[in-house]
Amino acid sequence: MTTDLVRAIWCRELGRDEVGLDDDFFALGGQSVIMVGIQRAFIVEFGVEVPIDQLFRNPTVASITAYLQSQQFATQ
Template sequence: MIADSVRLIWCRELQRDDISVDDNFFALGGQSVIMARIQGAFVEELGAEVPMDQMFLNPTVASISAYIESLGAVTP
């Protein structure tokens, strides 16, 4: 499931293990450098290129996962 993979990436990059699918990236302390690392992980681990504007528009694991799923073929 994409949401599980996205959550694991966020946990790793934000150095937290208590992230839920509805937590807001920015409320968790997310900032541009971390966002860039997460974008890279999405490409490397999921095969999905997620533009920066989509990261701002979809600031939760649930919403960005839905966006990634809408892109079609991804490798979880």
């Protein structure tokens, strides 16, 4: 899973054309229902289950990608 794939999921789930690496999920209008959609997309598309608390703790594409890599979920 790369940064670009994570960003694509966020764009789709947030209904945006572009999301910057350091854009805050909540500042972009994200809320818990959208977050669950992102969590589901990680499971469906990549077979990776990310705990919802980690999505709250990592509210940017860059930080959640770093978390995934630290957990050896992602390959870059």
